[in-house]
Amino acid sequence: MPRRHDPERRQRIIDAAIRVVGRKGIAGLSHRSVAAEADVPLGSTTYHFTTLDDLMVAALRQANEGFAQVVAAHPALSDPEADLPAELARVLGEWLGGDRTGVELEYELYLAALRRPALRPVAAEWAEGVGALLAARTDPTTARALVAVLDGICLQVLLTDTPYDEEYAREVLTRLLSAPGTRDGRGPGSHPPAAAG
């Protein structure tokens, strides 16, 4: 009970929120459910996060960092000598092959931006971050396209219960990258990052 002066209270609430979303989905997220999961009183969650949107923003931001770590764990993605499509397909397979809970969690928070404008900047940050990472290997336009097709493939796997086909992903990614002039950073990308700032 003597939990007075808990300097990491806020962080523990975010962690609890992520666990709640992972287990029960956003629909099961409430000040009360998070309070119970974090083992803090109700007033504590409402104090640190006035609205649930605030809480979701913090949770999504943290979940995004989690994905960034997965990418960072594969330095081959930055190696100019490596086979980029194959590496991307492999990383995606690893991520999707992990526990479905974590994948669903990140995607659910990400997709929630559709109806919650507060989440859109965070979702944009993520897309921008992955795009910037890939842009180092190609050009900005191609990088954006890669992010889009990665998203699309994940969506099909998650939404239609189709098993992930790494070979298929590699093939599609290869096609996007094999267009003339896309490997040296000066591809046909005549289009700016389109409000990427």
Place this chain on the structure above:
Amino acid sequence: MPRRHDPERRQRIIDAAIRVVGRKGIAGLSHRSVAAEADVPLGSTTYHFTTLDDLMVAALRQANEGFAQVVAAHPALSDPEADLPAELARVLGEWLGGDRTGVELEYELYLAALRRPALRPVAAEWAEGVGALLAARTDPTTARALVAVLDGICLQVLLTDTPYDEEYAREVLTRLLSAPGTRDGRGPGSHPPAAAG
């Protein structure tokens, strides 16, 4: 009040549910809100749709038909002489350019399949349907890839408040289709439709 014996009650409830989702999102969908929108008593919605999942399945199925009509309104998509990437990019632009409410509605119901297994077969039907439509112009594997990238592009537009760039979409689609041997229906598609049945 004398609404007894209303043979189209069920259909009117589905229509009302779609309007509710369009206006307030899935989070605002309840037996009560739909009943109010359809101007029927609460007991009527619970009678025709025991669970909200039942109602969402019916709504998503109907929304999907709506999209199919948009596609059907562009016979050029089936014309072997037409520029498929350009046509696809144009149709997508028209769809995204319409009232955001309708687009959000369809996507929200579609994405809801992530956490609601009951919706997944319907989502799969949609992807399969669009895929089959495109497969007539290429091969099954390429068609699946087109659906994926279409989904990904929509997602980026809707989730990050980025304006739709038709030229960019056309370019990406072109790359996917310009791979050798993909225009005659016998492309590198060494992979089956991957549980498309």
Place this chain on the structure above:
DNA sequence: ATCCCATGTGTACGAGCGTACATAACGGGG
């Protein structure tokens, strides 16, 4: 040492929810 405010706690209220159920009307099959 004292004060003050950010932080933490407990409780209550009103609203909306799914669900259950008793009852009423309708209309096709006997």
Place this chain on the structure above:
DNA sequence: CCCCGTTATGTACGCTCGTACACATGGGAT
């Protein structure tokens, strides 16, 4: 015509929710 199952209706129960608020507490600034 009557009967009976499908359809329609109204109401109530128990639950969870966001919100508000009064009160406790402890540590950093003075």
